[in-house]
Amino acid sequence: MDPNLLYWKDQGQSFLSRLRIWVSLLDPSSLLASDAEIHKAHSLLGGGEKVNKKDADAVTLSLSSVHADSSAALPLVFRPPALLPMSAPLVVASFLPHTSVKPALFWQLLLQSYLAGFNHANRNSSSEQGKKMSMRQLLLIAGTVSYATCAGALPQILINRLGVRSAPIQTFFRSILPIPLSAALAFFNVLTVRSEEAETGIQVFDSSGNPVGLSKAAGEKAVRETALSRATLFGITAALPNLLILLLQRNRFFQRNSLLVAPLRHISVAFALGLMIPISFSLFPQLGTIKKENVEEGLQAAVDDGPLYYHRGL
Template sequence: MIAVMDANLLQWKKQGQSFFRRLRVWVSLLDPSLLLSSDAEILKAHSLLGSGQKLNEKDNPAVILSLSSVHADSGAPLPFVFRPPAYLPISGPLVVASLLPHSGVKAALFWQLLLQSYNAGFSHTNGNYSAEKSKKTSPKQLLLMAGTVSYTTFAGALPQILINRLRITSPPLQTFCRSILPIPLSGVLAFLNVFTIRSEETETGIQVFDYNGRPVGISKAAGAKAVKETAYSRAALFVATAAVPNLLVLFLQRTRLFQRNSLLAAPCRHISAALVLGLMIPVSFSLFPQLGTIKRDDVEEELRAEAVGVQLFYHRGL
């Protein structure tokens, strides 16, 4: 359990609760060039934030590096592939491939397996584990992750499974399975992926702090709120990423240009999916504050006496 609010959380507190201010910060934090920094440079940047000295504009690169690469519960650098700047470069090709109109079930299952596995690892690594005594992943958590990846992989490939098993040849039904069904399905699976992987936070609770950054205790109510907020934000990301390319292609296929050149549909789908994902990631990460708030009256009764002020703070995670 951490003893005081991490320097990253204190920095997020300074950013305030404005969505547009968070969005501007996340655009900077998602710069892929930040992945070139070494662990030593990351720890040095994090130490600067926690040194207590007044920061100025020349320290902005250190602030960005720390916020993008350090876990706010452990103070340790995040694994390279699960850092926020790596999310688009890694998940982008997986999302585009998973949205393709596959000809067989095996291909659909393969790309869904890669996508759901990466999302599960990202959610677990960037979750809140302030209440955990050990930083190692427990066997129970490993089984939970394996189960989550298994059922979301199968469910993600369900449109292709329906087409193959039911031998659907009707163009309207194929359009529904390939272009309409994946939109709500992507959102539901993204929500379940986060909610299930981080369900332990709702059972054990997470650390909450008062306005001065003093730890108050472990709250299950705050844990449930943090997980739900992150699950909703991830669902919004994948609904938008699935909806725009699919609906755009459906619209363009009615035009003369696309009717004469049917091969244009594939690159249009790929490019639009990648663009929407890239635009939606900072929006999704900004929907809720990284330093979340919960009313003192909404936490456990034993924590209310320890709290100072009308609201408490917690690390939401990603």
């Protein structure tokens, strides 16, 4: 088992402990580290010696920059600390009240493309080591991005196609519909981009950290948990600013100073996203567990009593 997973097993089994860890891992300054520094930090974590407080920076760098299946450094823009600075401008722009369909499609295309890349880079790749990305996977990612882009721009498409002029109906399309739509598309993005994990299975480990074999049941559970966490992230990110703006628009001060609404919307979207990223990452353990009786029969016979462990991905 990778040293990163062993650390999560020891330190990240409760929500509050995971939240504390993720708050420190999402520091963007770790993006400045070189690959050599990352590999050195990962080697230190896997050295078998107890890590002291002076080595806390190395632990943070390893957990935030190294893929737990391949032990390779993650692509810079798809590391967890890069999610907020990379996605915040795209999320803010995609939630803007656009006047036409083209800008809505453009920003949705950028957002959904980045999320698909992030989901793919942080997947469980234990069954794919040494293999190149298949054409099927490429087509699946392209199809996911295309569908999510069109669906994400659906509120603006409906406003333009139907010629909506009513303020209450426009409010519904711009402020209410994006909330369940954002959550559903985030769920769909993870579910489709990482569908191979449920089809081929992912590596499961016994309580001692020894690999047991590939389990489709564990793969389905890992993808489902990650999809739910991502739906929570983008659903609440869409809900909080929209609800805040709807409340403030009833205030006389904001009615007299309507120009303040737009910057407040942008700031609140970025704030909600930054607040929800560590919370959504902490909803489920990075090193998940699955009961022995819930995996395939061939794996049940290979282990003693107790749960099996798997890398959930991110």
